[in-house]
Amino acid sequence: MKRWLALALLLAVPAYGAPAGYRLYADGKYDEAIKAGLAENDAAGFGAAARAALAEAASLGRPCLECLNNAESYARRAIAADPKFPDGQVYLAVALGLKEHIVGPLTARLHNYPSEAKGALDAALAADPNNAWTLAALGGWNIAIVHHAGGSLADWIYGATVKQGLADFAASFKAAPDNIVIRYQYALSLSDYDADRYRDQIEAALEQTVSGKADTVYGKLLQARAAELLALLKAGDGDAYAARVKTYLGYP
Numbered sequence: 001m002k003r004w005l006a007l008a009l010l011l012a013v014p015a016y017g018a019p020a021g022y023r024l025y026a027d028g029k030y031d032e033a034i035k036a037g038l039a040e041n042d043a044a045g046f047g048a049a050a051r052a053a054l055a056e057a058a059s060l061g062r063p064c065l066e067c068l069n070n071a072e073s074y075a076r077r078a079i080a081a082d083p084k085f086p087d088g089q090v091y092l093a094v095a096l097g098l099k100e101h102i103v104g105p106l107t108a109r110l111h112n113y114p115s116e117a118k119g120a121l122d123a124a125l126a127a128d129p130n131n132a133w134t135l136a137a138l139g140g141w142n143i144a145i146v147h148h149a150g151g152s153l154a155d156w157i158y159g160a161t162v163k164q165g166l167a168d169f170a171a172s173f174k175a176a177p178d179n180i181v182i183r184y185q186y187a188l189s190l191s192d193y194d195a196d197r198y199r200d201q202i203e204a205a206l207e208q209t210v211s212g213k214a215d216t217v218y219g220k221l222l223q224a225r226a227a228e229l230l231a232l233l234k235a236g237d238g239d240a241y242a243a244r245v246k247t248y249l250g251y252p
Contacts, residue, residue: 028217
């Protein structure tokens with residue numbers, strides 16, 4: 001199953017651990033942020049390292065399987081240190097979703113990426129039911145699974161439905177109404193699923209992304225991408241829009 005998560009979800013998760021480490025991440029100094037996180041040697045530190053590794057992968061503008069393998073490793077270390085630390089579970093799910101974009105759906109299914117990602121998100125939700133990032137990730141997972149498996153099969157095998165995905169996103173908006181990253185992810189998820197049917201919702205989400213506040217280098221990058229997508233959408237250039245969405249979802 002493809003595209004169940006997008007890299008946008010890693011952004012601006014509440015900063016646990018040393019403030020200095022978060023500042024490195026926010027300033028786009030990802031290698032330094034990874035080192036600082038690992039030096040903490042606890043769940044929060046390993047989670048911070050995973051977040052920075054994912055941000056670094058996105059910022060390269062090209063697929064980086066090594067980056068994603070590192071992010072997965074750091075996320076698993078965070079989970080091992082504290083299974084109830086939601087960030088570790090969310091980052092694991094994001095890393096697995098992005099790895100699938102590179103290795104392909106068959107390899108992903110053979111390694112059970114979709115189910116493991118869902119299990120990680122369920123664990124994160126159990127630890128913190130109002131975690132906006134977990135809810136948004138679950139929303140993206142549901143919608144993408146339905147998109148690629150079809151409604152009946154997605155529901156039967158994975159319990160995924162578009163209705164649940166939209167409800168998850170709605171809950172994430174309620175938990176974090178001013179979060180531009182979640183709005184951006186919502187726009188990408190709906191664009192990949194059915195850009196024509198959800199045109200109004202997509203346009204509104206992109207506009208909120210562009211007009212909102214970005215506190216990190218990566219957040220500002222997302223705003224620039226949202227502005228580009230919005231211009232293509234308003235220009236009616238469907239092919240260019242669809243191609244750019246695919247690129248921003250992390251495919252080669």
